[in-house]
Amino acid sequence: MNKETSKVLLLTEAALMVALAVILSFLKFNAPWAYGGSVSLEMLPIVLFALRRGALWGMIMGAVYGIVDCLIAPEVVHPIQFLLDYPIAFLLVGVAGVFKLSSGTSDKGKVIMIIFASALGSFLRLISHFLSGVIWFGSYAPKGTPVALYSFVYNLGYIVPSFILIAFVLSLFVKSAPQLLERK
Numbered sequence: 001m002n003k004e005t006s007k008v009l010l011l012t013e014a015a016l017m018v019a020l021a022v023i024l025s026f027l028k029f030n031a032p033w034a035y036g037g038s039v040s041l042e043m044l045p046i047v048l049f050a051l052r053r054g055a056l057w058g059m060i061m062g063a064v065y066g067i068v069d070c071l072i073a074p075e076v077v078h079p080i081q082f083l084l085d086y087p088i089a090f091l092l093v094g095v096a097g098v099f100k101l102s103s104g105t106s107d108k109g110k111v112i113m114i115i116f117a118s119a120l121g122s123f124l125r126l127i128s129h130f131l132s133g134v135i136w137f138g139s140y141a142p143k144g145t146p147v148a149l150y151s152f153v154y155n156l157g158y159i160v161p162s163f164i165l166i167a168f169v170l171s172l173f174v175k176s177a178p179q180l181l182e183r184k
Contacts, residue, residue, distance in 0.1 A: 021043075022072065025069060036075055038158055039162050040165075041162070047114075048180065049061050049097075050062070052182070059094035065090050071134065083127070101114070118163055118167040122160070
């Protein structure tokens, strides 16, 4: 495969993963969160792409998804808040690509690496949303509740279940579609 074909394949895969993340973002549970955030599988394509293509491409794809997500359902109160809640939050999910699954790794090892990759991406996204919540959404904290605690608990409430969900689904790929998880 020549270099140009390889680039076209990479960009096509990234575009398909962004589209899949958009579709998965519509399948969500958002009842307990009155002001945003939801449990969904939208991070799954970002983590999967990052595992396949590495952190740099995972971060680029995540940032593109974050911008597209904002175009679909914008909740923007300030330009910096936009950056923290959309492109930066999902760019950070792409850091999961620092983990590399290879065919020589045992299935148990692959599952452990998927859990760590998903946890890293989710944790970094949590930090971005936490900062946004502290700076711009502190007024939503119940009276007497520290803003930092409110933002942390609020964002943790949907990011942890999302992490568990994507780690579980990606772990199913170890047996059913291991070729999807290998670095290209």
